[in-house]
Amino acid sequence: MNDISRERSAKLFEKAQQLFPGGVNSPVRAFKSVYGTPLFIERGDGCYLWDADGNKFIDYCCSWGPLILGHNHPAVRQRVEETLVKGMSFGAPTALENELAELILNNNKKIEKIRFVSSGTEAVMSALRLARGYTKRDKIIKFDGCYHGHSDSMLVKAGSGLVTFGETSSAGVPASFADETIVVSLNDKLAIEEAFRQFPGQIAAIIIEGVPANNGLLLQDREYIHFLRNITEENGSLLIFDEVITGFRLGFEGAAGYYDVNPDIITYGKIIGGGMPVGAYGASREIMSNISPDGPVYQAGTLSGNPVAMAAGIGQLSELLGRGFYDQLNSKAAKFVEDIRDYISEKGYKLRILSVGSIFWFAFADHDIKKAEEIEPSSMESFKAFHRELLNRGVYLGPSGYEVGFISAAHTPEVLENTKSIIFDSLDAIQPI
Numbered sequence: 001m002n003d004i005s006r007e008r009s010a011k012l013f014e015k016a017q018q019l020f021p022g023g024v025n026s027p028v029r030a031f032k033s034v035y036g037t038p039l040f041i042e043r044g045d046g047c048y049l050w051d052a053d054g055n056k057f058i059d060y061c062c063s064w065g066p067l068i069l070g071h072n073h074p075a076v077r078q079r080v081e082e083t084l085v086k087g088m089s090f091g092a093p094t095a096l097e098n099e100l101a102e103l104i105l106n107n108n109k110k111i112e113k114i115r116f117v118s119s120g121t122e123a124v125m126s127a128l129r130l131a132r133g134y135t136k137r138d139k140i141i142k143f144d145g146c147y148h149g150h151s152d153s154m155l156v157k158a159g160s161g162l163v164t165f166g167e168t169s170s171a172g173v174p175a176s177f178a179d180e181t182i183v184v185s186l187n188d189k190l191a192i193e194e195a196f197r198q199f200p201g202q203i204a205a206i207i208i209e210g211v212p213a214n215n216g217l218l219l220q221d222r223e224y225i226h227f228l229r230n231i232t233e234e235n236g237s238l239l240i241f242d243e244v245i246t247g248f249r250l251g252f253e254g255a256a257g258y259y260d261v262n263p264d265i266i267t268y269g270k271i272i273g274g275g276m277p278v279g280a281y282g283a284s285r286e287i288m289s290n291i292s293p294d295g296p297v298y299q300a301g302t303l304s305g306n307p308v309a310m311a312a313g314i315g316q317l318s319e320l321l322g323r324g325f326y327d328q329l330n331s332k333a334a335k336f337v338e339d340i341r342d343y344i345s346e347k348g349y350k351l352r353i354l355s356v357g358s359i360f361w362f363a364f365a366d367h368d369i370k371k372a373e374e375i376e377p378s379s380m381e382s383f384k385a386f387h388r389e390l391l392n393r394g395v396y397l398g399p400s401g402y403e404v405g406f407i408s409a410a411h412t413p414e415v416l417e418n419t420k421s422i423i424f425d426s427l428d429a430i431q432p433i
């Protein structure tokens with residue numbers, strides 16, 4: 001099969017490379033792990049994307065998760081348009097902030113107060129500072145295979161050994177910062193127990209993604225999540241759920257609702273802003289009283305609570321509260337995944353499709369995967385070939401085999417049927433055995 005035309009995208013990318021490092025404003029967009037130059041997107045509508053060459057795709061990246069209603073949803077657009085004409089930023093409170101906060105707090109019993117910021121990274125960075133300020137401890141436990149944005153103390157990777165200080169995973173992060181982050185494997189109780197033994201009274205918090213979904217989809221046992229809740233409580237540490245992906249995705253109460261667990265601090269991003277730059281963190285009234293100007297933990301933002309962004313969030317979250325929204329989305333996704341799973345096993349292909357709610361991930365492996373180290377780097381070659389076949393047939397997945405896919409409310413059963421046959425054809429073309 002011939003590759004789709006990317007003439008205009010290639011020209012735009014050539015120009016972009018003179019303007020931005022690697023030609024992009026966020027690294028994964030550069031298509032380094034898949035074939036061809038990045039597609040420059042011209043517009044999106046519903047579950048579809050159009051690129052600069054006029055190619056049309058069914059989109060399963062959905063802006064990396066925020067677009068749970070699909071592109072250009074009328075309810076979101078209408079709220080944004082109404083707000084836009086009144087001015088785009090004031091640096092003073094607006095009723096829209098109250099409206100979005102009430103919408104969330106009235107329907108999500110996992111937090112009592114919230115603070116809006118402008119990205120997931122900022123939400124996590126602030127949550128970590130809050131945990132440290134509240135507990136008066138410095139160390140944070142993070143998991144190998146979880147991504148929490150690009151703040152310094154989270155850009156660490158595991159060293160060797162059960163419990164290790166992180167090694168920086170980016171140039172420019174001082175080793176002394178990484179020393180405050182302990183990195184352990186997912187789904188491993190011993191490592192957590194050992195960390196609390198080695199650093200008694202020093203661990204401010206454990207941070208984990210609601211469901212780890214940034215390095216493949218690493219589904220954890222429910223019981224393990226409750227173990228983390230218990231051991232943090234026993235040791236006077238906090239449990240931070242980074243729900244930047246899972247928040248408002250697995251349900252309105254996110255992974256905390258899904259696992260029936262009560263984390264101390266929860267971070268949000270992606271879906272909360274309806275496609276605009278919004279992040280947030282929330283906790284009990286007591287913990288949140290530590291944030292400035294009420295308390296000693298400083299955190300601020302020129303564009304925090306931006307009215308246009310709040311309007312987009314209100315537009316989107318209001319739709320999610322509609323009756324049966326999640327049941328419908330999740331059952332549609334479950335059928336999609338089930339049918340693909342059947343096809344894979346019928347053909348005996350060496351891959352798995354893992355999923356939770358409307359999140360899915362193709363793992364080119366025939367073993368269980370719950371930890372980052374269980375993903376074979378060589379399996380990414382199969383993904384690369386698969387990605388090319390899908391693009392050529394009009395299906396857009398994020399350009400890396402470590403990234404998950406998202407199904408939105410705009411993906412109709414007919415579109416999902418169509419996608420399945422494209423997936424089957426693509427698998428038949430690459431024959432992963």
Ligand SMILES: *Cc1c(COP(=O)(O)O)cnc(C)c1O
Binds near residue numbers: 120122244270
């Ligand atoms: C995307 C993501 C972040 C970072 O959010 P940005 O808005 O990209 O800064 C943090 N944590 C998780 C779990 C994410 O998926």
